Amino acid sequence: MDEVIRMDHISRYFVVGDSVVKALDNVSLSVERGEFLGIMGPSGSGKSTMMNLIGCLDTPTDGHILIGGEDTGSLSESELAYIRNRRIGFVFQQFNLLGRLNALDNVITPLLYSGMGVGERRERAMHALERVGLAERMKHRPNELSGGQKQRVAIARAIVTEPDIILADEPTGALDTHTGNQIMDLFRSLHQEGNTIVIVTHNDEIGRACPRLVKIRDGRIEGGED
């Protein structure tokens, strides 16, 4: 099987004043291509640290993490940026769209950093917006879109690079239940198309909707999965 995420005895410590906080303590996890994984835990459990490590925004204090077979621990800032660009598609709770750009330009942005030609960028971005059902809104700016529409633009931005992992952080946290369900439906259909999806959440309902669920508490995986 094709392993897209592999964590081997990962620890991540932070020094706060005089004390050392163990955000993650000896965690191991393996995710295969095409999985739909939920990472659930209360706030302060270490799930955000986990997301930052998978998203190559951070590197572990101890242990090895392989994203698409590549050990990120030894990589420079630019090399991490390259992996984020090619292998990870982020979806955030607060959408994090660029306010000055319209939906299409927002979706194009990650393609700018991969050095793609103008025509292909546009075509792929339009295709991604079609995929999330927002083709007719592509000239709208974020402030002209509803919360659900913003999150759809963000998802289009995440899938436009055809990443190995779609990494979502509380993707329904800022939405009402109905819209949240629609977004979860969108994730499910993306999963059915073969995408690997990792959702980080503290919400039981969202967690239960994930085919595979990993619970985290106090920096460790509960039940010792993996």
Added chain:
Amino acid sequence: MFFENIKLAFKSMLANKMRSILSLLGIVIGVGSVVAILTLGASAAGSITASLESGGIDTISLTATPTAKNYDTFDERLGQRLMENVEGIEAVIGISSSRIRIRNGKIIKTNNVYGVSSDYHTINNYNVAEGSWFTSDQNIQRSQVVVLGSSIAKSLFPDGDAVGSSISLFRSQGSKSFTVIGVMEKKDSSFTASYNDSLYIPYNTFTQRIQNVSYVGNYVIKVADGYNAVTVSDNISAFLNRLVGSDSFFVFSQANLSEIASSITGTFGTFLAAIAGISLLVGGIGIMNIMLVSVAERTKEIGIRKALGASPKVIRGQFITEAIVLTMVGGLVGIALGSGISFLVCRLVDWSFSISIKSYVISVGFSTFIGLFFGWYPAKKAAMLDPIEALNYE
């Protein structure tokens, strides 16, 4: 990526119009004053040189301030001696002058009357408006003919019927009648001659019919083609120094003066431009300030871009481009402003307006450099931001 950066730079500039305008103002004023000063300097130098050269760049004036001992040296024969001893002299003309009372009917004036040679007017680029200048025959024959400067002609002959009329020139005893044979065009005074108020009669007429003296007060020396007037005037000074001593004469050439004038305007212009350059520096600090604010304000945006895969280099490029675009827009507006002001000033004081391409190149180059220099630190700061902290920034 480069074009996207430029597009982004304009987007963010337009997003904060007022702030952009205010922070650009420093660059606009700096570049504007550099351009205005250099352009006006060049125009002023051009006009000064032109006005000096109209007095005859190839003539040298020698004024005698003799002592009793060497009084005799300054006579008609000095010209010949100069031509024999100093290289590069084409001609030497003696000029004698005196303030003399003149009368036409009821109108009486007291003005300078010059005794000059028949080629005085050609050497000084002084043109006849009406009638003619006297001939060398008239000089030899000591004819009683006179040529009038434009303004004295107007005051003696308000009706404009000067040529052909007679006027009287008074001496210590009695007066002599002279026929007006020509009226000159208007000509700006040079440092050695005031043309329009003066009257001109043949040299021999002056020395033998008006004042019986052998002493010559002024000489106009024409420099031969291919010789430098400044060098020739230096050589004349050296020769006269040996002959009479340095306190008995005064050598003066337009070339000398225009050299001094252009070096003064040049130095002065550079000095002012340097001061204006300081305002460019201040403008640059303003740019740095605004870029730091912009980076702080857009921390979240930087975090998002980093999450989407922008490397530190890309982020740095984006902000440096923004700073350079900002200063270059300021530079272009400044050039327009500076050129406009210079153009108006030139129109106002009647200088010929000449565009200084050099100042444009300097200004654009310098403002781009300022964008690069003062944009570097904020851009580096943006590039070094921690992506997690930047993403969580509210």
